[in-house]
Amino acid sequence: MLDAKGSGVYRPDEAIRYNPGVNKRELSPLDRLLAGADNALRTVAAPAGHSPRGNPASGIAESDLTTSQKSHSAGLMRVNHAGEIAAQALYQGHAAVARDKSIEEQMQRAADEEFDHLAWCEQRLEELGERPSRLAPVWYAGAFVIGAASGILGDKWSLGFIAETERQVCEHLDSHLDGLPEQDARSRAIVETMRDEEQEHGENAIAAGAAELPEPVKKLMRLTAKVMTNTAYWV
Ligand SMILES: [Fe+2]
Numbered sequence: 001m002l003d004a005k006g007s008g009v010y011r012p013d014e015a016i017r018y019n020p021g022v023n024k025r026e027l028s029p030l031d032r033l034l035a036g037a038d039n040a041l042r043t044v045a046a047p048a049g050h051s052p053r054g055n056p057a058s059g060i061a062e063s064d065l066t067t068s069q070k071s072h073s074a075g076l077m078r079v080n081h082a083g084e085i086a087a088q089a090l091y092q093g094h095a096a097v098a099r100d101k102s103i104e105e106q107m108q109r110a111a112d113e114e115f116d117h118l119a120w121c122e123q124r125l126e127e128l129g130e131r132p133s134r135l136a137p138v139w140y141a142g143a144f145v146i147g148a149a150s151g152i153l154g155d156k157w158s159l160g161f162i163a164e165t166e167r168q169v170c171e172h173l174d175s176h177l178d179g180l181p182e183q184d185a186r187s188r189a190i191v192e193t194m195r196d197e198e199q200e201h202g203e204n205a206i207a208a209g210a211a212e213l214p215e216p217v218k219k220l221m222r223l224t225a226k227v228m229t230n231t232a233y234w235v
């Protein structure tokens with residue numbers, strides 16, 4: 001049987017992922033709550049598996065990294081993986097309270113791409129012989145509450161929050177591209193693709209009517225991200 005994108009093995013969870021608008025219209029509030037809980041559990045507790053789009057690192061040869069380079073790459077990819085857990089929760093949180101159907105669908109599409117990012121980071125961590133952050137449930141729960149809370153204020157604020165988040169994520173990924181070992185081409189390919197897509201998510205949010213967030217909120221977001229990135233590098 002064909003999958004949701006027209007090829008390969010059929011997976012019901014992907015059929016839902018790639019037809020969010022169609023499926024969501026038929027869901028009752030209880031169904032949506034259960035679907036949200038299911039997404040949370042799959043994000044933090046189950047392997048992300050393989051992205052239907054393929055991995056940007058496929059076809060790139062593994063490089064010869066020293067032990068310390070490998071451990072530094074793994075630390076940075078663990079931070080990125082934690083960021084993708086948070087991104088998944090943020091978009092799900094926003095989508096859960098979005099008032100406009102087209103904005104809900106836009107957020108669901110971005111969440112699908114974030115899920116691919118999550119799978120790529122997880123695969124790279126495995127290749128580097130390390131594991132994701134043990135605090136994944138904390139990152140997910142915190143980001144879901146922040147996403148839903150900003151969404152309750154209205155779609156323009158929720159979009160503003162996304163635009164600012166993605167802008168800060170791009171800066172952060174740029175710093176990782178500076179910090180990753182030059183020869184770690186597989187990690188770099190993943191981070192470069194993620195960076196381009198995060199920028200697109202931010203531009204889409206601005207085009208959909210994002211409000212500019214007040215400066216103190218931006219500062220608080222930076223501070224929260226710093227705590228998360230500094231912790232996830234090690235734990
Ligand atoms: Fe992402």
Ligand SMILES: [Fe+2]
Binds near residue numbers: 087110166197198201
């Ligand atoms: Fe993103």
